[in-house]
């Protein structure tokens with residue numbers, strides 16, 4: 198079936214007030230009943246031997262155990278009822294078919310089209326464009342370019358092949374690629390990548406440390422090609438390259454030499470190809486994407502070019518296949534079997550009914566150390582909103598606060614609070630059966646020891662340790678209270694055979710769709726990000742005040758005092 202979404206500015210449909218829906222009231226009453234009953238996770242496990250089975254779902258490579266969440270089957274039924282009352286399925290289908298659900302920017306939201314197979318060309322026409330054909334045209338160009346770099350056919354200006362890719366971007370143009378690069382490092386078969394994002398010059402300096410200008414390729418990634426940090430870093434990188442090549446006597450200062458050096462060492466990823474040319478990058482070496490790809494949903498578009506160069510087209514294709522597998526599950530699985538829908542709804546339950554404001558994501562795999570940072574942009578830039586998609590104010594909390602660190606490092610840092618603190622922090626644990634580096638410590642398989650920690654943590658959080666159990670260990674009575682674990686702390690366990698490209702694609706798409714579900718329930722536009730604009734504008738206004746007294750006088754007293762401090766201490 199061909200979906201042919203209209204390009205006209207659609208009238209904004211009124212958003213629902215979720216807190217006025219019947220299921221919301223029922224969920225509040227249900228929560229009160231559960232709380233008053235004093236029932237705990239351990240009681241539910243004791244009374245229902247089938248609980249694990251009943252609350253476990255599988256999709257693609259992911260085994261997802263929801264049983265240690267503070268939910269009963271009635272909770273899930275009510276949450277699903279709420280989803281239906283919110284029109285969740287209709288909104289999902291509207292997104293997937295290219296309707297302009299990003300109302301404040303009047304845009305389609307079609308990151309799922311980035312991973313549709315080429316065989317589906319013609320099946321999704323949005324704003325008059327065959328988006329699948331467009332996606333695969335760019336993908337083919339990227340694969341061909343990456344192969345040239347990887348094979349050494351593409352060389353720097355002195356004829357040497359590329360050994361280091363320095364990708365310059367920020368936010369969605371950085372966090373996804375760097376997270377995936379780190380996660381899939383064992384699969385790297387091409388040049389190493391370094392990622393520069395911060396406007397702090399220390400970032401670029403560190404990423405260029407030891408770089409040979411003759412063998413370095415810069416990929417400037419910016420959807421708009423106007424982002425301050427990225428453009429400043431790109432200009433600094435260009436100046437570094439030209440200086441270094443001139444110092445080495447490889448180019449002289451002639452315009453032709455400079456243009457050739459930029460052509461051989463700079464490529465771009467952007468939706469703004471005019472500004473790419475203005476920068477001096479040959480449009481032939483620019484890879485586009487589309488306004489219907491949000492920055493934080495763009496890692497599987499041309500934004501992933503550095504990954505294709507470093508990991509190779511095959512690995513990138515497996516990543517896309519993984520995304521697509523989760524998309525299909527999200528689009529078609531019944532609500533009570535649909536993992537992103539259930540996880541999103543459980544998050545709503547914690548956020549809005551249980552009062553748990555934050556959510557930890559704890560990957561038990563060192564290669565996933567940037568996953569929590571990536572998720573922070575995905576979830577918090579998407580759902581940190583105070584008005585609904587029609588501009589009316591929300592009447593409940595939105596936007597969970599996501600955070601985390603890889604296990605077991607977190608265990609020796611903040612898990613104390615998760616186990617015994619006064620705030621409850623729902624956690625997602627993510628672990629893998631196989632490791633890239635199987636290792637023994639004598640008779641002990643170290644990965645099994647690592648996985649024991651993953652299992653032990655979720656067990657301790659769910660079931661705790663009673664005062665009697667503590668006493669039975671011979672603990673002095675005065676210390677017993679400090680050693681009691683209440684338990685009843687909710688976790689989801691996500692287990693997969695291994696961290697490979699396909700599984701990572703599934704995981705990323707899972708969290709993209711969880712984010713969608715939460716936003717759809719709250720009635721917000723999860724695809725704009727106006728909240729980052731004011732700070733950007735003010736930074737431009739404040740910059741002159743460091744040296745200009747008239748500009749300084751226009752600032753508030755606190756800013757004036759901080760700049761006075763700067764002026765006093767600047768060396």
Ligand code: F6P
Pocket residue numbers: 367368369370418419420421422423424427492493578726729
């Ligand atoms: O921080 C706001 C933001 O617009 C993000 O949404 C985006 O990912 C990032 O800036 C980078 O934008 P661009 O890709 O246009 O440089």
